[in-house]
Amino acid sequence: MDKRLVEPDEGVPIADRDVLRPSPLPLYQQVKRHLVQRVLAGEWKPGQSLPSEQKLAQEYKLSQGTVRKAIEEMAQEGLVSRQAGRGTFVTSHSGNYEPFRFHRLFDNEGRRIATDAVSFVRVEDRSINARAAAGLQLDPGAPSTECLRLRHLDDQPVLVEKIVLNARLTPDIAPILSREEPPSIYQLLERDYNLLVTRVVERVRARGAAGEEARLLGLAEGTPVLEVERIAYSLGGAPVEWRIMVGETSKIHYLHSSG
Amino acid sequence: MDKRLVEPDEGVPIADRDVLRPSPLPLYQQVKRHLVQRVLAGEWKPGQSLPSEQKLAQEYKLSQGTVRKAIEEMAQEGLVSRQAGRGTFVTSHSGNYEPFRFHRLFDNEGRRIATDAVSFVRVEDRSINARAAAGLQLDPGAPSTECLRLRHLDDQPVLVEKIVLNARLTPDIAPILSREEPPSIYQLLERDYNLLVTRVVERVRARGAAGEEARLLGLAEGTPVLEVERIAYSLGGAPVEWRIMVGETSKIHYLHSSG
DNA sequence: CAGTGGTCTAGACCACATC
DNA sequence: ATGTGGTCTAGACCACTGA
Numbered sequence: 001m002d003k004r005l006v007e008p009d010e011g012v013p014i015a016d017r018d019v020l021r022p023s024p025l026p027l028y029q030q031v032k033r034h035l036v037q038r039v040l041a042g043e044w045k046p047g048q049s050l051p052s053e054q055k056l057a058q059e060y061k062l063s064q065g066t067v068r069k070a071i072e073e074m075a076q077e078g079l080v081s082r083q084a085g086r087g088t089f090v091t092s093h094s095g096n097y098e099p100f101r102f103h104r105l106f107d108n109e110g111r112r113i114a115t116d117a118v119s120f121v122r123v124e125d126r127s128i129n130a131r132a133a134a135g136l137q138l139d140p141g142a143p144s145t146e147c148l149r150l151r152h153l154d155d156q157p158v159l160v161e162k163i164v165l166n167a168r169l170t171p172d173i174a175p176i177l178s179r180e181e182p183p184s185i186y187q188l189l190e191r192d193y194n195l196l197v198t199r200v201v202e203r204v205r206a207r208g209a210a211g212e213e214a215r216l217l218g219l220a221e222g223t224p225v226l227e228v229e230r231i232a233y234s235l236g237g238a239p240v241e242w243r244i245m246v247g248e249t250s251k252i253h254y255l256h257s258s259g
Numbered sequence: 260m261d262k263r264l265v266e267p268d269e270g271v272p273i274a275d276r277d278v279l280r281p282s283p284l285p286l287y288q289q290v291k292r293h294l295v296q297r298v299l300a301g302e303w304k305p306g307q308s309l310p311s312e313q314k315l316a317q318e319y320k321l322s323q324g325t326v327r328k329a330i331e332e333m334a335q336e337g338l339v340s341r342q343a344g345r346g347t348f349v350t351s352h353s354g355n356y357e358p359f360r361f362h363r364l365f366d367n368e369g370r371r372i373a374t375d376a377v378s379f380v381r382v383e384d385r386s387i388n389a390r391a392a393a394g395l396q397l398d399p400g401a402p403s404t405e406c407l408r409l410r411h412l413d414d415q416p417v418l419v420e421k422i423v424l425n426a427r428l429t430p431d432i433a434p435i436l437s438r439e440e441p442p443s444i445y446q447l448l449e450r451d452y453n454l455l456v457t458r459v460v461e462r463v464r465a466r467g468a469a470g471e472e473a474r475l476l477g478l479a480e481g482t483p484v485l486e487v488e489r490i491a492y493s494l495g496g497a498p499v500e501w502r503i504m505v506g507e508t509s510k511i512h513y514l515h516s517s518g
Numbered sequence: 519c520a521g522t523g524g525t526c527t528a529g530a531c532c533a534c535a536t537c
Numbered sequence: 538a539t540g541t542g543g544t545c546t547a548g549a550c551c552a553c554t555g556a
Contacts, residue, residue: 026544052522063546068523084523085553102517204513206465206485224483226465254463256515258361285525311541322527327542343542344535 031060032070039079039090040235042194049087050080077198079235102186102200105228105247106255107153113252121148121216123177125167132164132242135231143167145174150216159247160213169195169240185241186232195234197241203229204254213246228254290319291329298338298349299494301453308346309339337457338494361445361459364487364506365514366412372511380407380475382437384426391423391501394490402426404433409475418506419472428454428499444500445491454493456500462488463513472505487513 025033035050044050053071057064071088074080082088105113128136128144138144144167151159163185165173170193182188189195208222219225226249232241284292294309303309312330316323330347333339337360341347364372387395387403397403403426410418422444424432429452441447448454467481478484485508491500 028544054522063548065547066545069544071523082523083554085521085555087522087554104515199517201516202514204463204485204515205508206483207508208483222483224465224467224481226463226485249464249466254513255461256363256463257460258458287525313541322529324528325526328525330542341542342535343533344540346535346541 027062028066028069028073031056031062031067032073035070035074036079036235039074040194040196044090046090046190049089052087079196079198102197102230102232104202104254104256105159105245105252107158107252113151113153113159113247117152118181118183119150119152120178120181121150123147123174125174128164131244135229135242136164136166136239138166145170145177147174147177153251156251157217158251159245160216161246162244164242166240169193169238189234189240195240197232198235199233201231201233205229209246209248217246217248219248223248225249226252226254286321287325287328287332290315290321290326291332293319294329294333295338295494298333299453299455303349305349305449308348311346338455361456361489361491363461363513363515364418364504364511366417366511372410372412372418372506376411377440377442378409378411379437379440380409382406382433384433387423394488394501395423395425395498397425404429404436406433406436412510415510416476417510418504419475420505421503423501425499428452428497448493448499454499456491457494458492460490460492464488468505468507476505476507478507482507484508485511485513 035056038044039050050056050071051059053064053067056071057067060067071080071082075082075088078091080088081091103112107113123145124147125143125145127141128138129146130140132138132144132146133140133142136144145165147161147163147165149161149163150157151161165185167173170189173188173192176188176192177185180188186197189197205227206224207227209217209219209225210221213225214221214223217225225246228245230241230243230245231239232243234240294315297303298309309315309330310318312323312326315330316326319326330339330341334341334347337350339347340350362371366372382404383406384402384404386400387397388405389399391397391403391405392399392401395403404424406420406422406424408420408422409416410420424444426432429448432447432451435447435451436444439447445456448456464486465483466486468476468478468484469480472484473480473482476484484505487504489500489502489504490498491502493499
């Protein structure tokens with residue numbers, strides 16, 4: 001039976017339903033939005049399971065189908081993953097669901113540049129550089145944490161990364177980075193700051209190697225290098241990280257499949 | 260009522276249903292597969308509308324919801340697009356649905372490199388070059404059509420494209436390319452060969468400009484340039500085109516959003 | 519065994535397009 | 538006024554998981 005027949009507008013129940021009422025948005029979108037908030041608030045931690053569709057349908061006083069559609073969209077966006085017979089689980093970068101899914105750099109044998117040795121050259125708090133400020137939508141001079149690291153492949157340096165974090169979103173992260181030297185920044189953002197990176201925008205350019213990066217990579221000045229400039233957005237759309245990766249492309253390339 | 264109650268297994272009807280029966284695949288997947296075939300066979304041409312959900316449900320003797328799920332997946336994959344109140348339409352590269360969706364090169368003002376002046380330097384039938392052969396999964400020496408063209412931006416040459424097509428899939432395309440000089444090869448593949456490009460894989464590298472491309476772009480030998488190597492696959496998964504694009508990246512960059 | 523998500527049905531109302 | 542896709546309901550059976 002159609003809900004609108006049963007509850008014309010006022011026989012309305014429950015607190016949760018109040019949250020969902022006034023908007024003209026479809027119910028399943030409202031449910032999705034609400035569930036996403038609850039996941040972000042940590043009500044269910046990464047790896048844990050959400051309540052079953054039945055339970056959620058009862059809680060929101062909606063049909064199972066409506067809740068299902070909300071959860072299906074969340075699954076499609078990678079926030080949760082579903083397993084028939086088991087349940088719906090909050091995905092995690094730290095879990096083994098899709099580690100390194102944003103790493104699009106590969107070596108010539110098709111191996112992903114991700115799990116290799118990383119050395120941290122420098123980690124410091126400083127006022128943000130102009131280019132990163134533009135990317136992170138911050139005023140020039142805003143506080144930031146900047147991190148320079150170097151990836152190796154077969155003991156050869158292949159990639160320099162400069163990573164800039166908005167210090168207002170990730171306060172006191174510098175000592176953590178220095179101490180732990182984590183292979184994945186995004187794991188750390190999720191674990192310590194509840195920031196889930198869901199989307200990145202990358203710009204790829206070619207240019208000649210220069211200055212410190214040339215030295216770190218062991219290249220002559222002017223050698224053609226690939227530059228990947230990345231802005232990472234957290235769930236909700238706030239830019240949390242600006243990153244630039246530079247590597248010589250006799251050894252590595254950027255790979256993208258689409259369709 | 261559940262269909263399985265009404266039709267245990269043998270009260271089964273209709274030719275279409277026979278096609279869909281023996282497999283263990285969900286019904287909506289079978290419907291999807293069948294509809295995709297019908298679109299590819301040209302039963303509904305790009306821009307035209309499919310029958311309504313109701314009609315298709317009757318035709319397949321299934322519920323509207325099942326047909327809907329099939330069509331929704333097709334829409335998600337971009338084969339059709341849906342408009343409430345109007346219908347479901349076969350998408351087209353020539354139509355205005357998603358033109359140039361594979362073009363990921365932009366200038367520094369954020370404009371897509373796509374609609375600009377194109378000049379054809381050369382179009383010829385020849386035996387395939389080694390690199391394209393590997394990409395297209397062909398034997399070295401297989402017949403191919405090779406096309407070299409140059410894109411301009413504000414009257415400056417910015418991008419050299421070498422395009423190689425598998426002559427077995429696209430016979431006699433050379434004269435068409437020479438005559439029409441189309442801005443989009445994929446429109447032509449769809450119109451004249453019923454090949455719908457649905458997926459591309461791109462590898463991006465940096466290197467020094469060399470030989471003919473340096474001359475065409477007006478660059479000194481060794482100037483860093485961006486090289487995008489693309490393999491385009493048609494619906495069904497056959498590689499139909501290998502393409503290499505080379506440009507100086509003081510003027511252009513490769514952009515990719517993900518998540 | 520009970521519980522979960524996955525599939526399928528049948529029917530309702532809605533907003534929107536078109537004529 | 539008619540027809541379209543978009544939303545929502547209520548209930549069925551299934552395959553799979555885990556205790």
